[in-house]
Amino acid sequence: xxxxxxxxxxxxTLVSWMAMLFYLPRLLVYHAEHRENKGFxxxxxxxxxxxxxxxxxxxxxxxxxSGALMIYLxxxxxKSGGWLHAKxxxxxxxxxxxxxxxxxxxxxxxxxxxxxxxFFRLYNEIPTIALxxxxxxxxxKPF
Numbered sequence: 001x002x003x004x005x006x007x008x009x010x011x012x013t014l015v016s017w018m019a020m021l022f023y024l025p026r027l028l029v030y031h032a033e034h035r036e037n038k039g040f041x042x043x044x045x046x047x048x049x050x051x052x053x054x055x056x057x058x059x060x061x062x063x064x065x066s067g068a069l070m071i072y073l074x075x076x077x078x079k080s081g082g083w084l085h086a087k088x089x090x091x092x093x094x095x096x097x098x099x100x101x102x103x104x105x106x107x108x109x110x111x112x113x114x115x116x117x118x119f120f121r122l123y124n125e126i127p128t129i130a131l132x133x134x135x136x137x138x139x140x141k142p143f
Contacts, residue, residue: 003073011063018131021094024048024101025124031108033117041108048105054063060098067091082110083141090130091135097126 031044071077077084104120107113136142 003070006069006073010063010066010070013059013066016059017054017063018127019045019100020059021098021101021126021127022049024051024056024105025120027051028101028104028108028115029117029124032104032113032115032120035108035111045105045109048109052102052105056098056101060095064091066097081141082143083137086143087134087137090134094127094130097130 027044027048031041033049034040034044104113104115
């Protein structure tokens with residue numbers, strides 16, 4: 001029964017983490033497109049920092065810990081096919097993406113980022129694609 005409670009926690013923390021991964025790049029779009037407006041950028045920088053540190057980072061940690069606990073409680077998952085290994089690879093890429101957002105935010109705040117709003121709009125599609133693939137892997141277990 002504890003496995004299902006951990007699974008619930010995993011889903012809830014994943015939803016929170018994905019919310020940050022979807023929204024922070026949108027803030028980066030605004031930041032990049034309004035660089036000349038210092039007052040606006042100061043407000044957006046506060047939002048970026050709070051979103052990352054108070055929601056995104058704890059949610060990512062919760063997702064990773066609950067996922068690891070699920071595997072610990074059900075080690076047979078590792079032998080249930082390649083779907084889980086593929087999912088874990090995508091999660092590893094999402095972790096890199098997560099920290100790249102922090103780097104971009106810091107560079108924008110320092111005025112050293114030359115990426116455009118268009119770049120961040122396209123970059124924002126990565127977590128959507130990752131979530132679609134993860135969902136297919138978890139539900140269909142295609143291999």
